[in-house]
Amino acid sequence: MAKPGSLTADRTLTAGIKLLEALSAAPDHRLGVVDAAAAAGIGTDDLPAVVDTIGALSDRMSGARAAIETEGDQIHLYGDAALLMPLRLSVEESMIVSHMIDLLDLDSETRQRIREGLMPDGDEDTARGIAETSRYGSWLVQLSEAIQDGVRCRMTYRSLTDDTARTRTVDPLRIDDEQGRAYLIAWDVERDEERRYRLDRIADVAYTDDSVAPHEVKTRSTAESLRAHGAAARLVAADEETMRRLTWSGIGQIEARDDGSCVFTLYYSSKRWLFDQVLAAGGNLQIVEPRELRDELRAYAAELLASNDG
């Protein structure tokens, strides 16, 4: 008999229920050891203790017992006595799924099906208490399907350099998460190059009748994309604290000066974005080069002031 091991009673109980559920659903009620441990949410080292616990289950009155064996690298549940029908979500699982379906902005019919089929009865507001900054917009589900099925899409999107949203034809490739934002990595068919699109800036997605074409995809981070396609400027941050707060992907080489300021190279894709960040820093950031960029910043600032008068 395996030594009880490192699991608490609560974890053993949870693992036992999950293992029974997983084995009940598995073909021939059999799972590999690694899969069984994964399903139970434990390490493979803790699996023997949980298997032993299940093996000890019995009903004196009926004579039924749970028949479970480890056969080489597989766990096998015999007979019908210990089979569990698929369970609804636990309290924890329900909280997480409630939060996810809010985040995905699923249609009301899909939400209703999930709630009725999977959630425990009672409080429908189980997502209360969990929040996060919105990052997925309204099109994650459709884009995920397009990625899986290889469907070309028409997408309405506003980039930093666009005054208004415009429609593009894209071959969606994958979803990336970077610094708290979710991006669609896709091939812009008209421009014939790879692009990154923030999910929360996508206004509309429509499937075309075409499939995606094969592309030579270079997996680039935002930083790499900016270096490859962006413009460069030299800036100075007034002090280390200002420099530390800058989390921009386009920051290149940084040189600390004796007076505590920091000079750095910045790769950027939008002048307006750059000007906005310099203005927001209220004098703690200055553009050093190119000099014409300083003139353009002053002109931009004058336009901003004029736009808010009256």
Added chain:
Amino acid sequence: MDTRQHTQDAEDTTTHDTARRILNLLFILNSSSTPLTTEQIVSDSDLGYGSLNRASDLKKFKRDREKLAERGIHIIEIRAAGAQQTEESSWTIDRRSTYAAAGALSRADAEVLLRAVDECLAREDTPFRHGLLSIRHKLEGLGGMTAEPSPLDSEATAQENPAAEALWSAFVLKRKIRFSYLDAKGQESKRTVAVWGVFMQDGHSYFVGLDEQSGGVRTFRDDRIVRAWRPTGRYEVPAWFDIGNYLFLPFDLAAGMAQPVEFSLRRDLSQPEVEALIHGRGELERATDGSWRWRVKARDLDAAASFALAHSAMGMRPVAPNRLVTAWKTLIGKVVEAHG
């Protein structure tokens, strides 16, 4: 055998017995075609009850039902129609609330949720990684799929913080938890907190709750939670509490009273884009000219002006109060002078 080893062995055995007893309770109720009476259950020493103290066994049975309910298995008491109140109860699993409805989830629905689960698993700021893995396995089974295993299955990843996971578990169970916390100045203190909510922002998860030491609602960042102890003591989250109010913006991080401020934004921005910017805070509506109007409270007007400038390309402009507009203009003036 030395005393410490003997004590450890005894504790391990007790742990094993508790888990076995509760699993066995599930086993016999699940495999029984008829409900079982209270007497049948609490007098059964093989099952793990049947001590000389019936009251103790009844309490143990009640706690075991609660443990199973936390895991989605609901045991209900039933009485035959017309039965006297004094007659013994019987117990059975409430199949409707315990088991997923037949055909509960279409393959398409399961795939939608699976994609969302995998997206959440790929992030570093998720405090409920184990819960997501559990959901993943369940969806695969319900959707009749044999999905590719998640590369994040089972074994701990470098991102996991056991102490933060302990706070998450305590929040799920609504039990107070004691933990050691390192504040921004590097000072460590012990706190006992009833966690009222959790939010994820900027790559971190934050736990918000009533802190016994200070008597107020405090926010604790995941990577500063050093160590956690076993949770005890139940609590309820007040109905008025809204975790969404704790997603912070740069102008929240100051002392002093928060005052109402108003901004306008471009009319052609999509609502998801605006909501991503404002973190769901404050009130958002359309003005008569179609532009967005956002009203929120700010503790730091200079930081609020800076926030508006950082998003000028989105048409963000200060509207009110006048001091906000003045702060905004002052910042612009400083930058223009520095670039003169």
